[in-house]
Amino acid sequence: MKALLACMLTSLLLATTLASAEVDIRQEQVQFAKGTSITGKINGRQSVDYQLSARAEQSMIVTFKPSNLSAYFNILPPCSDTAIFIGSTSGNRFEAELPADGVYTIRVYLMRNAARRNEIANYTLEVGIAGDGKIAPETSPVSGTSFDRTLELQGIRFRITSTNESSVNTLNIVPSGLEIDNSPIVRTINGTATGAEVADLNVDNSPEIYVYVTSAGSGSHGSLVAYSANRRKSLSEIYLPPVTEDKVASKGYMGHDEFAVVESVLAHRFPIYRESDTNAKPTGGTRQLQYKLVPGEAGWILKVDRMIEY
Numbered sequence: 001m002k003a004l005l006a007c008m009l010t011s012l013l014l015a016t017t018l019a020s021a022e023v024d025i026r027q028e029q030v031q032f033a034k035g036t037s038i039t040g041k042i043n044g045r046q047s048v049d050y051q052l053s054a055r056a057e058q059s060m061i062v063t064f065k066p067s068n069l070s071a072y073f074n075i076l077p078p079c080s081d082t083a084i085f086i087g088s089t090s091g092n093r094f095e096a097e098l099p100a101d102g103v104y105t106i107r108v109y110l111m112r113n114a115a116r117r118n119e120i121a122n123y124t125l126e127v128g129i130a131g132d133g134k135i136a137p138e139t140s141p142v143s144g145t146s147f148d149r150t151l152e153l154q155g156i157r158f159r160i161t162s163t164n165e166s167s168v169n170t171l172n173i174v175p176s177g178l179e180i181d182n183s184p185i186v187r188t189i190n191g192t193a194t195g196a197e198v199a200d201l202n203v204d205n206s207p208e209i210y211v212y213v214t215s216a217g218s219g220s221h222g223s224l225v226a227y228s229a230n231r232r233k234s235l236s237e238i239y240l241p242p243v244t245e246d247k248v249a250s251k252g253y254m255g256h257d258e259f260a261v262v263e264s265v266l267a268h269r270f271p272i273y274r275e276s277d278t279n280a281k282p283t284g285g286t287r288q289l290q291y292k293l294v295p296g297e298a299g300w301i302l303k304v305d306r307m308i309e310y
Helices: 002-020 112-116
Strands: 024-029 036-043 046-054 059-066 071-076 093-097 102-110 120-130 147-153 156-162 168-176 185-190 192-199 208-214 222-230 234-239 258-262 265-271 286-295 300-309
Touching: 036 046, 036 102, 046 120, 059 071, 059 102, 071 120, 102 112, 102 120, 147 192, 156 192, 156 208, 168 192, 168 208, 168 222, 185 222, 192 258, 208 258, 222 258, 222 300, 265 300
Parallel strands: 024 046, 234 300
Antiparallel strands: 036 120, 046 102, 059 093, 059 120, 071 102, 147 156, 156 168, 168 185, 192 208, 208 222, 222 234, 258 265, 265 286, 286 300
16 A cells, blocks of 8 residues: 555656646556557657556567657656656667566657757657566567568568578568669678668659668667669669768767668767767767768768757
8 A cells, every 4th residue: 555655646746747847748558468569649848658567577678760869768667757768868779677566657758959849750669578588579670580671652662671680691672663673682781670761862753762780789880771763763772971981970989870761861870978988878968960862973872961969
């Protein structure tokens, strides 16, 4: 009874604090078996609390895929408003053994600067709970779980597959709908395929395919495999210059990259490390590079158009 009263009091205090901050929070009760995927949308000061019951020593994995790179999620433990995971400093993936029994809250929100501008974020949450310290394999694009996704835009389709069996894998991109050449692209990648998007960044009615690759190891360095449909006839490679070639952009860079198509740009975000930081605890904030797609000598190039830090 005392524990229940304590939880109720904590919830009341939290609600009062959030109300005073003019934050619009919607609560949703959810149940997870082996794993599930949730889609949602927030704008401005809106946020959503997804609440689920779990036991101590169970494992939870959460993967967050937002359209707006100013959108994040936090995880709050039972009867507490102190997050055990903060997305704005730790990224869009949580995986850990839970410390206590009770109701956990996954809070989706926009950063204050984006909220003030009344920006919009569409998102997908992939969540899984499992006992005995094992996480449901359906929810995690980690090594040993194949990647298979089909994307279509403007009548041109791409099927992207990777076995993700080890630290080095074979990536296949099979186009269809091109007027001349629909030959498959086969590439060896250093890491696993963790995401893919189709877009038309240069607005020429010929889409591009962007495949995100994450390397093995604690650095989780990200790379990009991308192709453009030239006048809807055949594919040409898109080149993304390494961050390490830019003295300004690479200052404090140690990996943990995230990519996303945001309107007419490709956004590349990563934490900034100070000299004394460990790999697990960057303290220098976040740097975001925004690229425009421009023609190069033998293909296409993603050129930095803007760099912001927060």
